[in-house]
Amino acid sequence: MPKFIITSPPGFEYLLVDELKSIGVEEAKEGLTQVRFECDWETLYRVCMWSRLANRVLYPIEEFDCPDDNALYRAVRDIDWDLHLSPEQTMAVDFVSRKSNINHERYGAQKVKDAVVDYFRDEYGERPDVDPDQPDVQIHCRLNKDRATLCIDLSGGSLHQRGYRLKTGDAPLKENLAALLLYRAGWPEKAQEGQWFLDPMCGSGTLAIEAAMMAYKVAPGLTRNYWGFRGWKPFHRNFWEQIVAEAMDIKDSLVAPEHPLIIANDQDSQVLALARQNAQNAGLDKFIDWQVGPFQNLQRPAHEAPGLIVTNPPYGERLEQKEKVRHLYQELGKCLKQSFVNDTAAILSTEKEHGHALGIRARKIYRLMNGSIECELLRFELDEKFFVEKTSSQDSDLPWDHQLSEGAQMLANRIQKNLASLKSFLKQQKLSCYRIYDADLPEYAAAIDVYDGHLHIQEYAPPKSINEHKAKRRLRDIERVAAGVLGIAKDKVFVKTRSKQKGKGQYEKQSTEKHDLIVEEYQARLLVNLSDYLDTGVFLDHRKTRQMIARWCKDGHLLNLFSYTSSASVQAALAGAKTTSVDMSNTYIGWTKRNFQLNQLDLSQHQFIRANCVEWLEQAAKVGEPTYDVIFMDPPTFSNSKKMEQHFDVQKDHINLIHMSLRLLKPGGKLVFSNNFKKFKMEFKATDKVTCREITKETTSRDFAKKPLHRCWVIEKKPA
Known part of the structure; x- marks a missing residue:
């Protein structure tokens, strides 16, 4: 068999x-x-x-x-x-x-x-x-x-992709995770008993749609339009067509009840419209009762049978978000205790304190993963004997340095010391964006940057040997101490966890808050985004590199490869240079144009090319003439983006990149080559026509002197 x-x-x-x-x-x-x-x-x-x-x-x-x-x-x-x-x-x-x-x-x-x-x-x-x-x-x-x-x-991709969910809100559950939550909550048995279902914060509607599929025996595979086995030679077409026909017969025989068992509520009418469209794609729109409004206003359905409430509330990464989410859980617990006594509930939570904020003792806790996020599914019986009335301590008015732990006090001392040592440098250079701390203390492993009165904290992902709760406590210390020492309000603190990015990860959004900020660097105005992406739009460690490039290519022509948001191109353009910026990401090409517009630069005088830089360079080197006075190249360490046919490895590929770039460089021109790979070894050798020297020290600003992020070389083509 x-x-x-x-x-x-x-x-x-x-x-x-x-x-x-x-x-x-x-x-x-x-x-x-x-x-x-x-x-x-x-x-x-x-x-x-x-x-x-x-x-x-x-x-x-x-x-x-x-x-x-x-x-x-x-x-x-x-x-x-x-x-x-x-x-x-x-x-x-x-x-x-x-x-x-x-x-x-x-x-x-x-x-x-x-x-x-x-x-x-x-x-x-x-x-x-x-x-x-x-x-x-x-x-x-x-x-x-x-x-x-x-x-x-045989499935041809993950079966969680049912095909009905064409649009989603923020942080949607995968369909099979939603099914798991429903199984753990006992929904299939409860549906057979005639109980009702409610998701009070339904988002894209996945829980409600999966609940309807279970209740009405709808096959989850019916809405998929692609299967891996259909093109495979041993495909048994007769078996498959018979199974599809059976599933279709079951679905076609369904009649929507007068009072649906499934209720989906969300306070955002636009998000709810997306959820309804998803349900319509699944053929289940009429089997779900859609309601708009805050969950606090929900009333228990007029139904004799008990019901089940299952939901996936939002979670917060930043300090002030966490406080809002904690309050949301408190409100949800209050709603459940007031309006849904004798029903049952299952709530997905990412923090133990969120579960505690509900004020209800869980009868069962299931630990699981929502993607890379560790979660707990809390199952409750909404019986008064499990209700907990708690008074939370009001500590919001306490000073930031109240009862700091010994480690947190050491962190505060270090940030204060760093700030004092940089004070005259920042004033002299008129800098409002700088690095103040980079894992100076190993137990507080994070990079802390200031962007014009805003705080950007990138936590380095802790090793698995570190207790999860200890790691979270240390991150809260970093937020609290850094904001306190620097006098930055909580709503201007942004926190991310930095780990190795795979595939196209560096181009993907981390959030959707769209917190844009315009900052100044020397004569340039640059757009940064502190919330949505792992990187902000400006690599602060290359501040001096950009200044040097602008000086070298004044009134010349700059080629900026792997250009990201093209802050180097902006600096060069302001110095009078023509620029050509090449990047694979449509997002970053659009960002580049906005940076040029911020500085009143005429877009028609510059080139913005969306392309795989390696492929573009190969083609340009074959047919192009020496055109550029300066070429700046800051490639990633490694990339296996689906937009690239071959994976890119800077150690293996840098010699070829440099040789191809030199074909496009004018005699007397300069190629600036940089990368962030700590183990990188420069294998390109100088010749009688080309010089090569490392300029890492000259391109490293004082705020990065203790822990330089990049290494940099200038490769100069001798005059003809």
Whole structure:
């Protein structure tokens, strides 16, 4: 009998086994973030249609030892791929690695793809094309402790993507996580008993839609328009069409009740409209009672049966947000105790203090992950014997340095000392944006920057060995102490956690608050965003670099590669230079143009190019003439963005980048090359035509002198 693997988020495994057995799988064994099972193909397709908890459904075709990339390539190349796809079809490869020698997942996927392509090229002289979005066949390789499992991804992407949710509000729950919460809350059994359901803060409506699917026996796979098995050669079309027809018959027989069991409420009418559209896409809009208004105004439905309240309240990262969220939980607890006595509730929480703020003792607590966020699902019986009346201490009027811990006092002393040492420098340079602290004390690992009276704190992700609650307490100390020492109000403090970014992570939003601020750097006005992205829009450590570049290319032409928001281009343009700025991100090209407009610079006199910088440079170096007086290049350490066909590694690729750039540099011109990779080794060598010297000290400002962030070289083309 065929063997399969279903992947899932951590904490789903036991419930997933129960779900599989309810669908018809006789034996299933859970592991870490996966369940292995055997069944016939008809049952397998039924699992794909009906599983509410699964991520991917995988069919292993080969397992082998994989100590290195050569072993990976050979094993994949030896597979008879004619059994799975044809050269005229499309394919894609996913690669997951854990505790193995091949730890760059993009690179591992490339090796698997190369092996498959070489198989068909050798056999037929032609090869399958790659389609990263909806390939005919999705190949999935899982590498664990140098042991590889090569699979066909039958689901063709995660099954949590039902297809009905085209638009969302902020921080939406994944559909299978919503299903997990409902299972843990006992909703399927409660729905059969005729109980009602309420989400008082429904957002994009995921909980309510999933609750309706469960209550009315609607298959979660019906709204998906893409399946990985449909292009796979051994696809059993008859089985699948029969299962689809059965699920459609169930859905078509539904009649919306006069009084829906499912109630979805949100105070934001625009967000609620998105939720209704999502429900309409799922064909369940008429099965949900939509209500607009603050949850504090909700009244219990006029229903004899008890009900279930399940919700995912917002959570806050910044100090003042946390206080607002704590108050929200207090209000939610008050609402539950006043209006929903004898019902039950399940509340998702990211902080223990939020659960305490509800004022209700939880009968059951489930720990789980919402993406990378650790959460608790709190289950309550809304019985007066579990209600807790608490008086919270009012400490908002206390001074910031009241009863500081010994560590927090040391932190305060260090920030005060740093501020004193920088005072004359900041005044002389007329700087309002600067770094005041960078993990000077190891136990308080954060970078603290000031942006014109605003505080930007980037916490370095604590190691797993640090107790979670201790780490959170230290972060609260950093916020409190830094704001207090610098005299900055709480609503001007912004906190983020800095960890390694994978894929296109550096281009993705961290939030949606849109807290924009215009700051001044020497003669330039620059737009920064303190809330939405990991970086703010201005790399403060390159302040002197930008000043130097502007001086060197006065009335000349600057090429700014990997330009980010192009603050260097702005400084050069203000000095009279023409500029060409190249970046892969549409967001940053738009940001660049806004920076130019802020400084009354004529956009028509400058070029703004959205492109993969490596590919653009390769093309320009082939056909272009030496055009630029100065080239500035500050590439990332590593990038495996889906916008790039090949992954980028600054150590491996920098020599080629420099050679290509020199072809575009005028005689006597200067190439400024910089990067942030701490272990970087400059391997480009000077010649009789080109000089190369490191200028890191000259480009490092005083506020970064203790811990420079970048290394920088100037490579100069000798005059003809």
